[in-house]
Amino acid sequence: MKKYVQIENVQMSFETRQGAFVALKDIDLKIDPGEFITLIGHSGCGKSTLLNLIAGLLMPTDGVMLCADREIAGPGPDRGVVFQNHSLLPWLTCFENVHLAVERVFGKTEDKAKLAQRVNEALELVHLTHAAQKYPHEISGGMKQRVGIARALSMQPKVLLMDEPFGALDALTRAHLQDELMKIVAATKSTVVMVTHDVDEAVLLSDRIVMMTNGPAATIGEILSVDLPKPRNRLALANDAHYHRLRGAVLEFLYQKQAKKAA
Amino acid sequence: MIRIRKHLAEHWVPPAIGIALFLFLWSMLAQGSETLPGPAKTWDSAVVLFSDPFYQKTPNDQGIGWNILNSLGRVGIGFGLAALIGIPLGFMIGRFGFLDKMTSPIVSMLRPVSPLAWLPIGLLVFQAANPAAIWVIFISSIWPMIINTAMGVRQLPQDYLNVARVLNLSEWKVFTKILFPATLPYMLTGIRLAIGTAWLVIVAAEMLTGGVGIGFWVWDEWNNLNVEHIIIAIFVVGIIGLLLELLLIQIAKRFSY
Ligand SMILES: Nc1ncnc2c1ncn2[C@@H]1O[C@H](COP(=O)(O)OP(=O)(O)O)[C@@H](O)[C@H]1O
Numbered sequence: 001m002k003k004y005v006q007i008e009n010v011q012m013s014f015e016t017r018q019g020a021f022v023a024l025k026d027i028d029l030k031i032d033p034g035e036f037i038t039l040i041g042h043s044g045c046g047k048s049t050l051l052n053l054i055a056g057l058l059m060p061t062d063g064v065m066l067c068a069d070r071e072i073a074g075p076g077p078d079r080g081v082v083f084q085n086h087s088l089l090p091w092l093t094c095f096e097n098v099h100l101a102v103e104r105v106f107g108k109t110e111d112k113a114k115l116a117q118r119v120n121e122a123l124e125l126v127h128l129t130h131a132a133q134k135y136p137h138e139i140s141g142g143m144k145q146r147v148g149i150a151r152a153l154s155m156q157p158k159v160l161l162m163d164e165p166f167g168a169l170d171a172l173t174r175a176h177l178q179d180e181l182m183k184i185v186a187a188t189k190s191t192v193v194m195v196t197h198d199v200d201e202a203v204l205l206s207d208r209i210v211m212m213t214n215g216p217a218a219t220i221g222e223i224l225s226v227d228l229p230k231p232r233n234r235l236a237l238a239n240d241a242h243y244h245r246l247r248g249a250v251l252e253f254l255y256q257k258q259a260k261k262a263a
Numbered sequence: 264m265i266r267i268r269k270h271l272a273e274h275w276v277p278p279a280i281g282i283a284l285f286l287f288l289w290s291m292l293a294q295g296s297e298t299l300p301g302p303a304k305t306w307d308s309a310v311v312l313f314s315d316p317f318y319q320k321t322p323n324d325q326g327i328g329w330n331i332l333n334s335l336g337r338v339g340i341g342f343g344l345a346a347l348i349g350i351p352l353g354f355m356i357g358r359f360g361f362l363d364k365m366t367s368p369i370v371s372m373l374r375p376v377s378p379l380a381w382l383p384i385g386l387l388v389f390q391a392a393n394p395a396a397i398w399v400i401f402i403s404s405i406w407p408m409i410i411n412t413a414m415g416v417r418q419l420p421q422d423y424l425n426v427a428r429v430l431n432l433s434e435w436k437v438f439t440k441i442l443f444p445a446t447l448p449y450m451l452t453g454i455r456l457a458i459g460t461a462w463l464v465i466v467a468a469e470m471l472t473g474g475v476g477i478g479f480w481v482w483d484e485w486n487n488l489n490v491e492h493i494i495i496a497i498f499v500v501g502i503i504g505l506l507l508e509l510l511l512i513q514i515a516k517r518f519s520y
């Protein structure tokens with residue numbers, strides 16, 4: 001089967017004042033279309049680095065990275081990115097923020113009305129039609145994050161990349177957005193790579209959980225397949241024995257095998 | 264009612280007391296002095312002066328209104344030219360590290376030089392008083408605009424640049440949608456500082472160059488020993504400076520996110 005994202009033997013080191021710092025080594029990962037992958041690991045292990053490599057914001061020092069069989073040579077509209085701190089432009093309305101992305105991808109081939117329609121559809125997908133003309137400072141943190149998701153999805157990317165998208169939100173808002181994300185992904189059949197440090201979030205959303213070892217020179221420790229049927233319901237899972245086994249496996253990896261030495 | 268009274272007490276009473284105290288001290292000083300006119304005498308003189316602000320007797324004897332407008336005109340032209348050159352230059356210096364390092368010694372060295380030191384150069388190059396005065400305004404107001412614009416560009420959050428890269432925005436879009444709006448508040452600070460300096464400098468420059476303008480007017484009244492007019496000029500310069508400042512603060516407020 002054709003792989004959507006292919007990461008082969010990738011190594012990433014940063015030039016620092018103390019010399020080269022190897023953040024990631026020997027990363028091998030293949031992602032299928034429509035798969036939901038989460039990257040989990042302790043803080044500083046290199047999750048963001050790996051995501052930024054896929055996004056094309058960073059270039060690997062060694063190895064091969066492909067997206068839909070094409071080498072990743074930089075950021076591209078085939079990979080939509082949602083940042084941790086929403087990163088909306090504060091001087092543009094929600095509509096304009098999304099429009100910026102739509103215009104870039106479809107502006108050459110489609111007329112104004114069609115572009116506006118795409119923006120509206122993207123905002124509708126995250127239930128924010130009513131906030132289209134609002135500025136980012138006029139809406140809540142959860143809404144901003146939804147606009148960020150709409151902006152990424154509006155480009156119709158092959159892969160949606162998210163770096164702890166709900167990390168800065170309160171627990172209730174986070175749960176709500178996770179539920180929405182599951183619906184959106186089911187509807188759009190998106191391929192998703194998401195960084196998280198939340199075990200429940202990982203098990204709830206993922207098809208596979210990629211667990212990373214501690215840095216420096218972090219790599220993929222284990223990959224856990226989450227074979228819970230979809231659509232998933234957080235309430236039903238609360239009493240599901242298999243869910244708890246999976247959750248236990250991730251916890252064991254994080255707090256036994258890769259236990260952080262007390263700082 | 265209580266709310267209004269509290270607002271009055273907090274916002275209007277202290278300045279009113281300050282002004283009253285100032286006028287009181289001024290009149291005390293004036294009573295003890297032979298030459299310094301008091302507030303009342305100055306006020307009477309101002310009423311006469313402003314009753315006909317736009318008369319034109321000779322090229323060098325015109326109403327206070329003309330003097331003010333001429334000074335504002337010079338500031339406007341010099342400042343406008345400085346903005347035209349300084350702001351784009353600031354953008355480039357902020358964006359390209361090489362240019363920054365290249366220009367930084369020159370900017371640091373020339374910035375502290377008193378603007379009036381540039382007047383002889385202006386007179387030499389332009390062979391005329393009016394362009395020389397404008398030149399002095401230009402040179403005094405260009406530094407804050409370069410420095411603040413460059414600072415704004417340098418402080419652009421990495422997040423916004425990542426958005427630009429991820430969305431693959433063209434250089435033009437990056438400029439109009441990200442760089443320019445993100446830098447605007449810094450630019451406006453530069454503009455405000457520049458206007459302030461320009462207005463400070465114009466009085467001194469005009470004293471030296473002559474012609475019609477508030478600075479030369481002060482000098483002229485000094486030669487006439489008309490102290491009331493000198494005091495009026497000080498107030499006029501102060502009030503116009505204050506109004507310019509308030510105007511720019513209003514504009515800046517409009518563009519803070
Ligand atoms: N630009 C950089 N230069 C030097 N070191 C970096 C850079 N970016 C990340 N690192 C280092 O790489 C490691 C992984 O960082 P990161 O991917 O942000 O971790 P995570 O997202 O898992 O918390 C950290 O030790 C971090 O200090």
Ligand SMILES: [Mg+2]
Pocket residue numbers: 047048049
């Ligand atoms: Mg991170």
